[in-house]
Amino acid sequence: MVPFRSSERLTEAELDRFTAPSNRDRVAVGALTEDDLPPEPVAVARHIRLGHTRRAAEIAATTVDKHQGLGLGRLLLSVLAKLAGRNGISEFVAYVQRENAQMRALLDQFGSTQTRIGGGEIEFRVPRFDNPDRYPRTPVGDTFRRACALANAG
16 A cells, blocks of 8 residues: 555656556556647546555546536546456455545445544445346445446447
Protein backbone atom coordinates (compact mmCIF):
# COMPACT_ATOMS: atom_id res chain seq x y z
CA MET A 1 0.00 0.00 0.00
CA VAL A 2 1.26 3.46 -0.94
CA PRO A 3 0.71 6.29 1.55
CA PHE A 4 -1.82 8.94 0.50
CA ARG A 5 -0.58 12.30 -0.67
CA SER A 6 -2.01 15.33 -2.40
CA SER A 7 -0.59 16.63 -5.64
CA GLU A 8 -1.48 19.31 -8.16
CA ARG A 9 -0.10 17.24 -11.07
CA LEU A 10 1.16 13.74 -11.69
CA THR A 11 4.73 13.26 -12.84
CA GLU A 12 5.25 11.44 -16.14
CA ALA A 13 6.46 8.36 -14.21
CA GLU A 14 3.34 8.40 -12.00
CA LEU A 15 1.05 8.85 -14.99
CA ASP A 16 2.67 5.87 -16.70
CA ARG A 17 2.52 3.75 -13.53
CA PHE A 18 -1.16 4.54 -12.87
CA THR A 19 -2.52 4.34 -16.40
CA ALA A 20 -0.26 2.26 -18.62
CA PRO A 21 -1.47 -1.32 -18.72
CA SER A 22 1.36 -3.82 -18.58
CA ASN A 23 -0.63 -7.04 -18.94
CA ARG A 24 -3.50 -8.80 -17.19
CA ASP A 25 -2.06 -7.66 -13.83
CA ARG A 26 -2.33 -3.90 -14.47
CA VAL A 27 -5.36 -2.47 -16.24
CA ALA A 28 -6.52 1.13 -16.59
CA VAL A 29 -9.57 2.73 -18.21
CA GLY A 30 -10.35 6.40 -18.60
CA ALA A 31 -12.79 9.01 -19.80
CA LEU A 32 -12.04 11.94 -22.10
CA THR A 33 -13.94 15.13 -22.89
CA GLU A 34 -15.63 15.37 -26.27
CA ASP A 35 -15.71 19.16 -26.42
CA ASP A 36 -11.99 19.86 -26.22
CA LEU A 37 -9.45 19.49 -29.02
CA PRO A 38 -7.41 17.61 -28.21
CA PRO A 39 -9.69 15.71 -25.82
CA GLU A 40 -8.75 16.13 -22.16
CA PRO A 41 -8.70 13.26 -19.64
CA VAL A 42 -11.32 13.75 -16.90
CA ALA A 43 -11.37 10.41 -15.06
CA VAL A 44 -9.30 7.26 -14.67
CA ALA A 45 -9.76 3.96 -12.84
CA ARG A 46 -7.19 1.21 -12.57
CA HIS A 47 -6.53 -2.10 -10.92
CA ILE A 48 -3.24 -3.71 -10.01
CA ARG A 49 -3.24 -7.39 -9.12
CA LEU A 50 -1.99 -8.00 -5.61
CA GLY A 51 1.08 -10.23 -5.53
CA HIS A 52 0.19 -12.16 -2.39
CA THR A 53 -3.12 -13.35 -3.85
CA ARG A 54 -3.64 -13.78 -7.55
CA ARG A 55 -7.44 -13.39 -7.22
CA ALA A 56 -7.48 -9.87 -5.74
CA ALA A 57 -6.53 -6.49 -7.17
CA GLU A 58 -6.18 -3.05 -5.64
CA ILE A 59 -8.42 -0.49 -7.33
CA ALA A 60 -8.27 3.28 -7.46
CA ALA A 61 -10.29 5.89 -9.31
CA THR A 62 -10.11 9.63 -9.66
CA THR A 63 -12.23 12.21 -11.44
CA VAL A 64 -11.41 15.85 -12.17
CA ASP A 65 -13.36 18.05 -9.74
CA LYS A 66 -15.70 19.69 -12.25
CA HIS A 67 -16.74 16.27 -13.62
CA GLN A 68 -17.47 14.65 -10.24
CA GLY A 69 -20.99 13.54 -9.44
CA LEU A 70 -21.80 12.53 -13.03
CA GLY A 71 -21.34 8.78 -12.53
CA LEU A 72 -17.97 8.53 -14.28
CA GLY A 73 -16.34 6.75 -11.32
CA ARG A 74 -18.97 4.04 -11.12
CA LEU A 75 -19.02 3.62 -14.92
CA LEU A 76 -15.23 3.21 -15.10
CA LEU A 77 -15.21 0.84 -12.11
CA SER A 78 -17.90 -1.27 -13.78
CA VAL A 79 -15.83 -1.53 -16.97
CA LEU A 80 -12.82 -2.40 -14.82
CA ALA A 81 -14.82 -5.14 -13.06
CA LYS A 82 -15.79 -6.67 -16.40
CA LEU A 83 -12.15 -6.70 -17.55
CA ALA A 84 -10.95 -8.03 -14.19
CA GLY A 85 -13.30 -11.00 -14.51
CA ARG A 86 -11.62 -11.94 -17.77
CA ASN A 87 -8.30 -11.86 -15.89
CA GLY A 88 -9.41 -14.14 -13.03
CA ILE A 89 -9.85 -11.45 -10.38
CA SER A 90 -12.68 -12.09 -7.93
CA GLU A 91 -12.15 -9.33 -5.36
CA PHE A 92 -11.13 -5.68 -5.36
CA VAL A 93 -9.34 -3.98 -2.48
CA ALA A 94 -9.47 -0.20 -2.07
CA TYR A 95 -7.73 2.01 0.46
CA VAL A 96 -9.67 5.18 1.18
CA GLN A 97 -9.04 8.10 3.50
CA ARG A 98 -11.75 8.40 6.14
CA GLU A 99 -12.62 11.96 5.04
CA ASN A 100 -13.22 10.89 1.41
CA ALA A 101 -16.99 10.60 1.85
CA GLN A 102 -17.74 10.34 -1.88
CA MET A 103 -15.52 7.31 -2.46
CA ARG A 104 -16.66 5.66 0.76
CA ALA A 105 -20.31 6.10 -0.30
CA LEU A 106 -19.54 4.67 -3.74
CA LEU A 107 -17.81 1.60 -2.30
CA ASP A 108 -20.58 1.09 0.27
CA GLN A 109 -23.00 0.55 -2.62
CA PHE A 110 -21.05 -2.57 -3.66
CA GLY A 111 -21.85 -4.46 -0.48
CA SER A 112 -18.20 -4.18 0.52
CA THR A 113 -16.65 -4.96 3.89
CA GLN A 114 -14.60 -2.33 5.72
CA THR A 115 -11.64 -2.48 8.07
CA ARG A 116 -9.97 0.52 9.70
CA ILE A 117 -6.24 0.20 9.20
CA GLY A 118 -5.01 3.27 11.05
CA GLY A 119 -3.81 6.67 10.01
CA GLY A 120 -7.32 7.64 8.98
CA GLU A 121 -7.44 4.97 6.27
CA ILE A 122 -10.10 2.36 5.63
CA GLU A 123 -9.62 -0.83 3.64
CA PHE A 124 -12.62 -1.86 1.53
CA ARG A 125 -12.98 -5.39 0.17
CA VAL A 126 -15.35 -5.47 -2.77
CA PRO A 127 -16.58 -8.70 -4.35
CA ARG A 128 -16.48 -8.91 -8.15
CA PHE A 129 -19.25 -11.11 -9.49
CA ASP A 130 -19.33 -12.99 -12.79
CA ASN A 131 -23.11 -12.80 -12.70
CA PRO A 132 -24.05 -9.09 -12.76
CA ASP A 133 -27.42 -9.87 -11.14
CA ARG A 134 -25.53 -10.55 -7.88
CA TYR A 135 -24.58 -6.87 -7.51
CA PRO A 136 -26.72 -4.97 -5.00
CA ARG A 137 -29.80 -3.05 -6.18
CA THR A 138 -28.08 0.33 -5.87
CA PRO A 139 -27.10 2.98 -8.44
CA VAL A 140 -23.63 1.37 -8.60
CA GLY A 141 -25.06 -2.13 -9.03
CA ASP A 142 -27.41 -0.84 -11.73
CA THR A 143 -24.49 0.74 -13.59
CA PHE A 144 -22.56 -2.53 -13.37
CA ARG A 145 -25.47 -4.47 -14.82
CA ARG A 146 -25.86 -1.99 -17.71
CA ALA A 147 -22.11 -2.01 -18.44
CA CYS A 148 -22.08 -5.83 -18.46
CA ALA A 149 -25.05 -5.90 -20.82
CA LEU A 150 -23.31 -3.48 -23.18
CA ALA A 151 -20.05 -5.47 -23.04
CA ASN A 152 -21.91 -8.68 -23.87
CA ALA A 153 -23.91 -7.16 -26.75
CA GLY A 154 -21.70 -7.35 -29.72
